[in-house]
């Protein structure tokens with residue numbers, strides 16, 4: 001089955017693929033599989049948990065990650081990765097960032113020739129400081145022009161409920177971005193394309209760290225002024241790092257930048273925000289991780305992002321504060337004190 005959509009940029013027709021494999025049956029993998037199915041694709045969803053896979057196939061539900069949501073018929077879930085990948089023209093990776101390299105390397109022999117890979121993941125690898133598109137390129141042996149990343153204000157549950165939102169599909173190849181965008185375009189999910197892969201990925205990874213900081217502030221009982229301050233200065237940190245690493249300045253006020261930052265910092269559906277709030281209320285990291293459930297990427301990515309920043313000579317005080325609280329036991333009150341007692345400076349943008 002194909003869907004013909006005219007690409008605005010090139011005028012060329014873009015065909016939604018007949019077959020897509022989604023790797024990872026968590027909140028976002030399952031939800032994005034539903035978006036793809038609603039867009040007309042034939043979707044195979046690979047999950048490790050046979051109970052989850054069986055429930056998706058027999059009851060059209062993923063009660064573990066998306067309770068109360070009915071999934072479309074067009075998703076076939078499987079625990080057999082080779083079956084999921086057989087003939088897939090688009091391979092979507094939706095596993096936790098820190099596990100992506102090992103998982104994808106194992107699956108590489110099953111990826112079809114000519115397939116395009118899409119990252120839904122919002123993290124930076126700890127051991128290498130690599131962004132997920134680099135991890136995919138290494139693990140699957142794909143050239144950059146066959147890799148796309150998708151990122152934006154995309155809280156899975158809202159999308160699973162068909163609440164309208166938009167996103168960015170970014171690739172160095174305009175054709176690849178357009179192809180992926182066509183495959184996931186629905187009446188409630190609107191993809192835009194761009195070519196700033198570095199900027200889009202950094203925005204997605206760092207906003208999780210900033211959302212933890214906002215959660216910490218709210219957990220301490222602070223209100224909207226503090227929230228707005230952390231979001232705004234957080235965007236400055238993201239911009240500073242991105243520009244130092246070659247990103248396009250236009251990405252930061254866009255959907256993958258400010259858009260996602262606002263959604264993640266504002267919503268109790270965000271695992272990063274929720275985890276930060278638990279920490280601000282006095283839980284240990286272990287307790288907060290257990291109480292949050294699901295993957296809060298910022299917990300690990302705060303360290304790799306900070307390492308990237310230090311290597312590039314970029315100042316990221318909020319990220320450093322989050323890392324010090326989570327990894328070095330700095331009390332949240334001390335983090336706030338340290339941020340507020342930094343030397344005075346002109347605002348500027350970076």
Ligand SMILES: NC(=O)c1ccc[n+]([C@@H]2O[C@H](COP(=O)([O-])OP(=O)(O)OC[C@H]3O[C@@H](n4cnc5c(N)ncnc54)[C@H](O)[C@@H]3O)[C@@H](O)[C@H]2O)c1
Nearest residue numbers: 025026027028029094095099120121122154155156294295
């Ligand atoms: N949930 C959202 O709203 C959302 C939105 C946008 C982006 N993301 C990003 O998508 C990625 C996945 O997040 P999620 O929300 O689906 O997480 P999740 O915690 O809900 O699910 C993760 C899935 O990965 C599987 N998994 C865990 N370890 C694995 C391993 N070693 N090998 C293979 N599979 C493994 C788990 O079984 C689970 O099915 C993250 O990078 C996240 O930042 C999430």
Ligand SMILES: O=P(O)(O)OC[C@H](O)CO
Nearest residue numbers: 152153154155270271272
């Ligand atoms: O639940 P979080 O904190 O991983 O955030 C989900 C998405 O990234 C929001 O766009």
